[in-house]
Amino acid sequence: MFAAIGTVEPTLVVLLYSSLAAGVAAAGVLPLAGGRTLPTHWIGWSNALAGGLMLGVAYALLVSAHDPVPLGGALGGLLGILVVNRTHAASGTANLDLNRLHETSPDYGYKVLLVNGIHSAAEGVAIGAAMAVNLSFGVFTALAIAVHNVPEGTVLAAILTSRRVRLRDAAGLAVATNAGQVLLAIVTFALIVAAPGLMPWALGFAVGSLVYLVLAELLPECYREAGSTSIALVTLVAMGVVALLVSLGPGG
Amino acid sequence: MDLVIVVFLYGLVTALATGLGAVPFAFVRQLSPRITAQSNAVASGLMLGASFGLVAEGTQYGGWQTIIGGVGGVLFILVTHTILKRYDLEFGGSRGVGARRALLMLVVMTVHSFAEGVAVGVSFGGGMTLALVIVIAIAVHNIPEGLAISAVMRPRGTSVLGCAMWSVVSSLPQPIMAVPAFLLVDTFTRVLPYGIGFAAGAMVFMVIEELLPEAYGQDQRHGVAITVSVTLLAMVIFQQHL
Numbered sequence: 362m363f364a365a366i367g368t369v370e371p372t373l374v375v376l377l378y379s380s381l382a383a384g385v386a387a388a389g390v391l392p393l394a395g396g397r398t399l400p401t402h403w404i405g406w407s408n409a410l411a412g413g414l415m416l417g418v419a420y421a422l423l424v425s426a427h428d429p430v431p432l433g434g435a436l437g438g439l440l441g442i443l444v445v446n447r448t449h450a451a452s453g454t455a456n457l458d459l460n461r462l463h464e465t466s467p468d469y470g471y472k473v474l475l476v477n478g479i480h481s482a483a484e485g486v487a488i489g490a491a492m493a494v495n496l497s498f499g500v501f502t503a504l505a506i507a508v509h510n511v512p513e514g515t516v517l518a519a520i521l522t523s524r525r526v527r528l529r530d531a532a533g534l535a536v537a538t539n540a541g542q543v544l545l546a547i548v549t550f551a552l553i554v555a556a557p558g559l560m561p562w563a564l565g566f567a568v569g570s571l572v573y574l575v576l577a578e579l580l581p582e583c584y585r586e587a588g589s590t591s592i593a594l595v596t597l598v599a600m601g602v603v604a605l606l607v608s609l610g611p612g613g
Numbered sequence: 614m615d616l617v618i619v620v621f622l623y624g625l626v627t628a629l630a631t632g633l634g635a636v637p638f639a640f641v642r643q644l645s646p647r648i649t650a651q652s653n654a655v656a657s658g659l660m661l662g663a664s665f666g667l668v669a670e671g672t673q674y675g676g677w678q679t680i681i682g683g684v685g686g687v688l689f690i691l692v693t694h695t696i697l698k699r700y701d702l703e704f705g706g707s708r709g710v711g712a713r714r715a716l717l718m719l720v721v722m723t724v725h726s727f728a729e730g731v732a733v734g735v736s737f738g739g740g741m742t743l744a745l746v747i748v749i750a751i752a753v754h755n756i757p758e759g760l761a762i763s764a765v766m767r768p769r770g771t772s773v774l775g776c777a778m779w780s781v782v783s784s785l786p787q788p789i790m791a792v793p794a795f796l797l798v799d800t801f802t803r804v805l806p807y808g809i810g811f812a813a814g815a816m817v818f819m820v821i822e823e824l825l826p827e828a829y830g831q832d833q834r835h836g837v838a839i840t841v842s843v844t845l846l847a848m849v850i851f852q853q854h855l
Contacts, residue, residue: 608676
């Protein structure tokens with residue numbers, strides 16, 4: 362698969378794989394098919410799984426350059442943390458819990474969609490930057506984020522269906538909130554191709570924002586839904602799998 | 614001087630440097646819940662950053678071996694945790710859950726020093742010039758590790774001097790392991806990825822299972838998230854530039 366990538370127009374590769382990552386989010390509704398509801402601890406584990414994969418991707422991006430992180434990378438990292446933090450604060454989503462299945466206010470519903478949209482933008486930068494390192498590594502990152510989007514889609518769908526949104530609409534919304542991922546992936550990739558000096562900035566930005574998102578959004582409420590031991594185990598398994606694949610995988 | 618003694622003394626210097634990590638706590642008077650949360654967040658960031666660096670190094674020797682070591686590290690903490698839960702502990706000025714967490718932190722960081730000691734010893738196989746650079750590097754990077762230990766122990770009532778002492782104790786395996794690793798470079802090079810994985814697995818597990826939930830319980834989540842992410846990035850960059 363990785364050998365064939367070299368023959369395709371690079372921007373098309375970015376478009377295809379970032380779209381795949383966004384589209385896969387629809388699969389997140391499958392555990393809820395047939396009107397099933399999700400036990401609360403499963404929501405915790407889904408968030409932990411998504412968080413572990415995201416930390417794994419951040420690790421992969423950090424070690425991808427093989428060189429020490431330059432000043433631009435460090436500043437990009439700080440910028441990534443700051444941008445997500447300020448976006449959360451400005452949109453009133455800084456303390457939003459992604460687990461309130463019985464919350465019925467319209468305000469909460471919109472904020473959940475918004476927070477998922479912000480979240481996917483950072484992932485788009487990660488995919489675009491990784492594609493610019495090399496396409497194989499970019500595909501690997503996009504696939505890791507695609508897998509991460511599934512449990513994330515499950516959590517979103519659980520909230521939406523508990524608000525009487527139909528399952529197929531929940532699937533559509535899960536994909537729609539990830540649309541920013543495709544756009545940001547292509548823009549980031551194009552910017553780095555045009556100005557390679559931006560590479561450490563983009564990689565740093567992606568790492569900073571992904572790590573911050575895990576710590577501010579995915580992990581905090583997990584602990585209330587499932588015990589800290591099981592949360593730690595799920596997160597670690599996800600991180601370990603990504604770290605192992607990075608060490609075995611294509612030109613990370 | 615016998616080269617073995619040189620290796621041991623260098624290792625000892627790296628251990629003593631760990632005690633310097635307690636110094637910032639000499640300037641912190643009031644230990645409010647917020648400071649406890651932020652201390653836990655600093656320790657979490659330092660340990661996650663250190664683990665990122667360790668895994669990157671370990672997987673260069675062998676990906677599977679590092680992961681197998683990581684599984685061992687997690688199991689080790691689970692077992693230690695279960696054993697510690699059975700006793701009403703008193704340690705470093707605190708009792709119960711606080712004492713257990715402080716002791717667990719110390720165990721994790723001590724175990725991680727074994728792997729680092731092996732890394733120091735193995736690095737001596739590459740010649741004395743490289744080794745000296747690595748010893749200075751490890752000594753300097755032990756300071757934040759002492760900071761991580763103090764950040765967990767100080768809010769639970771351990772004195773600043775106590776924090777410094779326990780930090781040094783946690784690093785003592787470094788000189789002890791550096792000598793056999795130096796003498797048996799080939800053997801230890803093979804063991805190294807397992808040891809590195811073990812240390813990283815134990816540290817990340819400690820962070821996600823113990824330190825982060827406590828931090829979230831005592832401060833706003835974005836305050837914790839900022840401290841952990843900035844410290845993590847700083848630790849990774851700090852280690853890479855040494």
